[in-house]
Amino acid sequence: MASLSTTGAAISRPAYFEFLLKPSMLEEHLSQADPDPSAIDLMTQMVCNSLKRTASEQCIGNHVDVMLMQRKGHMLVVLPLRILTHLNYDVQLLLDKLPLEMCDPLLNYLLLECLGPLAAELTPASFSLDLATLLPHQVHAASVYFRYVLAAVVASRVPRPPQHRNTPLNLPGMSGEGTSEYREEREVLLAELSSKGDFAARILDSLVVGATQVMAPVSTSFSLSVPNLGAAKGSTHNFNNCIEIPLQQFKCQVHYDLGLFYFVTERYSDANHHFTQAKELFAGLPEKTDHCSVCPSKLRAYNNSCSAICGRSTPLLQRTLLDRFTHATTAVNYQGLLDVLSQDDLTHELPLYLRQKLQVDLMAAPPHTTTQGLFFQVCCHNVMRCVLEEKVWDPRFPGHLVTAGKQGALFLLQLLSSKVGQLSSKQRPLVHQFLMCINVQEGVSAVLVPSLMATAPLANLFSHLEMLDMWQGVEEENQAKLMRQAMDVNYGVELLDDANLIWELIHSHEPVALRRAVTRYVASKQQQQHGQSGNNHKDILDLHDKWEIPSPIRLTLTRIPSTLHRYLVSIFVAKAQLLLQSKSWVESCDLLDAALKACGEVADGERGEGGRLYKMLTFLKLSHNIHKWIHSLPHTDDGNSLASEAKLCLMTLNGREDVVPWISIMNWCVMCLVNARDWGSLVTILSGLQMPSSSVPLMSFLRPLLETAHILDSSPSPSTHPHLDDESFPRFWKTMVKIMDTASQHRKGQNSKPIERYSETMGMTEFLELVYILKEPTCLTLLTSCLGALYNKLLGEPSAEVHILYPHLWSSMTPSKESDIATVREALSAVVQHAIKYFPGADHVSESVAT
Structure with missing residues (x-):
């Protein structure tokens, strides 16, 4: 019985020709929740078989056979169009699910059946049709076909991930020896569609402006009756039976498709016009639309992009925030930058990474420039944006606030108070939580709380008891500093909870504070190992996923028995590497000095690892100093001492590829000598320098460059x-x-x-x-x-x-x-x-x- 039921289930799946024998089955089949075969499968099979019918088939046999063949051909054209009505003429769905070789004849069928003889006049070579004379259903058919032309051009210009196409048939030329011919035919079809792109855009431009009514044929609009001999195409259809498409949905979809076409063909002014029109029309559409498949996020993104590109000719204040931000970052003294950031704090239009990059660039600016005050103001705006978006804000901000002092605290509070009236009920608690959080950091209360109490809009966010607690923190700050200084003398263990300890390890960059925190961390870990209370402690480098140190240093550290010194060197080097990426040269070198000091405390008898580690740290500091010096060129002359250290390093590592800790140290040393113009040392050292294998391309380029530069430099003319x-x-x-x-x-x-x-x-x-x-x-x-x-x-x-x-x-x-x-x-x-x-x-x- 099981086999019989299985066979019956298999037989119950109708073939496409059964719908030719009994067309009334089609409506019943497509009305099912999950028809098998699907609408796309049926459409593909019918269109494919309509293309296989040759002229010889239509001419074989007597008059009855000819009539039967004509009826079959007509049904293979009309039934796919009936299926198309069930898909709401979704052009993008057809391009995603059907091969291009099936889409093209299908939509040509639609154009021929709806326009009849007029379809021949809608070609670039013989265009003579007055579009104002088209009937409402003909406007719809023409718009669907020419939207398909533009969508095919867009898809060919903007590659996308391949869509799953459930096509049960092998199209002619898709397998075996005909694959290359199939690809050539597809390329020819794409070329033909591309040549009609501008013509299609002109037709759609005319239709979207002149259309007053658009009617979409339904399934029953397409008749199965074959036209009489000599009758025009589509003469048997009933186009009085159509549904009206809301004009706003029609125009929104056409404007969007035109905008995409002009965008990929780099005509951004036209694209901007159509995307703007589509955006205005989309705002008035209901939430669910049957005849408009525009994605609002994509429409907004394209509109913003075109506005930014085309905004050069518009007044500055009328441009997009992104364009105004770009203009301000290149203007003299960053004129207008703070106004742009202030507006974006609430609108959140600018990409956050652009604001963060600006902050890093300002932080790396030389001390004598006028951007130091601007740096803290940008920090305040960036922190405010992160707070209001519920994102993680910069943990270094409390330190910047302490450095800025009372003037910096006053700027921050004035900025927050100017926005309080525009904040939602959800955002006000976020500002309250942020101020409470930074107030507990060392040194912040003294500069923050007095100004906060005098700023009425922000003070209203806090209760009386919270204000008293914050003020008490100001009075106790000096006493707390004295206690911490006393405990720092011998790096004693301070009894703080694990949360504060981990926070200080992750966010502090001051060597003394870090040493104190590492000491507490090691002591807490030892207590845990002896069975005392305490949370599980990881290896110290596992506390932050961005902490990385060079592999040779890490390998050498694993051989150091002293947990304290191993952890000290690890965290000092990891934080120095992070600061180097943000061009914080002074803080990076301070941490490397602290690492060298900790390494010097390692006992000499520990299998000689202390000396090896010290030499690696010296190399690392040298590369940091060279990096800093090259970055500051040509505004510095402090290169002689570095050049001497670089020569010593190269002579130490020359020909000893097995002891080179990392390849970049030798490359940095060579570049130090080049930028120092030490021609004599370069000629002497490079002639006998044996670099590692990975540095061969560098030296193959540098040797002839330096030889010719030396000749040119030593010649007066x-x-x-x-x-x-x-x-x-x-x-x-x-x-x-x-x-x-x-x-x-x-x-x-x-x-x-x-x-x-x-x-x-x-x-x-x-x-x-x-x-x-x-x-x-x-x-x-x-x-x-x-x-x-x-x-x-x-x-x-x-x-x-x-x-x-x-x-x-x-x-x-x-x-x-x-x-x-x-x-x-x-x-x-x-x-x-x-x-x-x-x-x-x-x-x-x-x-x-x-x-």
Whole structure:
């Protein structure tokens, strides 16, 4: 019985030809909750079989056979259109679920059956139709077809993840030997649709402006009766039986589709117009619409993008916040920035990462600039935005508040009080919680509470008892400081709960406070091991997922028996690495000094690990100092001592790849000597320097660059130098050509050879990373001259050549056929912009090169 029921279930799934024999089954089948086969499956099978019918089939047999074949062909066209009515003519659904080769004939059928002979006039080659004469159902059919044309063009320009298409048939050419022909046919179809894109956009523009009524045919509108011989297409259909589409939904959908088409074709002004129209229409639509599938979040995103791109010609105050923010960050003294941030605190339109990046840039600014006061004001705005959005705010803010003093506290409270009247009932408790949280931090009460009590809108958020407790904290602060100082003498264990302890370990960056916290943490961990009370304590580096230290240092630390010193060095190095990323040089070096001090306390007899660890920390501090010095160039001259340390480091690690702790230390040392212009040491050291394998591309580039730079620097007049025929210049030219060739091959996707682990040629990414830390004027002069000469030779147009210095150096050189002019131009622009940034008045840089 089981087998019989299974067979019966299998037989119950109707085939597509059963609907041809009994068309009344279609409505009953599609009205099911989950029809099998689905509407998409049936539509695909019918359209596919309608395409397979050849002219010979229609001509075989007697008159009766011919009539039967015509009826079958007509039904294979009409029944898919009836199914299409059940899908509400959803163009995007068709493109997602059907192959393009099925969508195109289906929507052509719709156009032919609804417009009849007029369809032939809706082509770019023979367009002569007055669109105002179209009937309401013909307006709908034309709009569906031309919306499909635009949607296909958009889909071809913007790749998306492949959609699941439940297609039970193998289309002609989709398998076996016909795959390449199938792809060629698809490309031909896409090319044909792309050529009709602008025409389709013009038709839809006219329809959306002139349409006064739009009617969509329903299932019964399409008749199964075959037109008589000589009758027009669609003459048997009943288009009086249609449903009216709300004009607002129709226009919103068409404006959105036009906006997408103009956006991907980079006509942003037209796109902005249509997205703005669609946004205004969408605001008046009901929550659920049957004939408009516009996604509001995508519509808003596209509209904002177009507004930002097209906002250059509009007044500044009428532009989007993103455009105003970009303008303010590039203006003199950041004019208008605080107004933009103040408005965004409540609207939340700006991406939060842009505001955080601005804060990091202001924090890294030199101390003598006028941005120090602005830095704290930006911190206040960013913290307020995070508080109101219920996101994690910067844990360093209490420290910034203490540094800013009473004036900083007053600015923060005035900013908060100006927004209190605009806050919701949910946001007011968030501000209250934030102020209570920062008040418990050391040193904050003295600067915050007096101003808070005098600020009426904010003071109303607190009860009388809360105010008394906060004021009592101000009076007790001096006494608490004295107690903590007494306990810090011998790094004694302070009895605080685990939550405060962990908070101090994660958020503090002051070496003495960190040492005290680590001491308490180790003591608490030892108490736990002896069976006393206490929570489970992890390894100290597991407390924060962003704490990372170089692997050689971590491996060496595992061999240090002393838990206290192991944890001290770990947390000092981890926090120093984090501060280095935010360019907090002073605090980073202070923590590394504390790590060296803790390492010096390790007993010498502990298997010699203390000495090895001390040397690694010295190397790490050296790389930090070099990083800081290069970043401050050319406004500093403090490079002689660093160059001496770098030479000593290179001589120590030369040829000993097994003891190099991390490769970047040697690279930083070499770049220190380059930027210090220590030509004598460079010639001596680099000639006998044996770098690790991964540094081969760097040295293959640097050696010819430094040789030619040394020749150029030592010559009073390069145009008359007697050694310009030296092999150094051709060698440097070949090196640069190889780099550009490799980058061009990767850019064109022509590099079919497997990439070696350590290639001798530097890639474009590594080349640009090196350029950004290269601030030696002679080397930058050579790079701009060589790349400019290569660009001019590839360009081959004397009238369009860029101006370079020393063109005679490269007059006999020839470019490679593999070099791509766009890649060379990109590299040249990056080098020139970098040189202009650090040497704005230098003669080796020309603004015309970067344009």
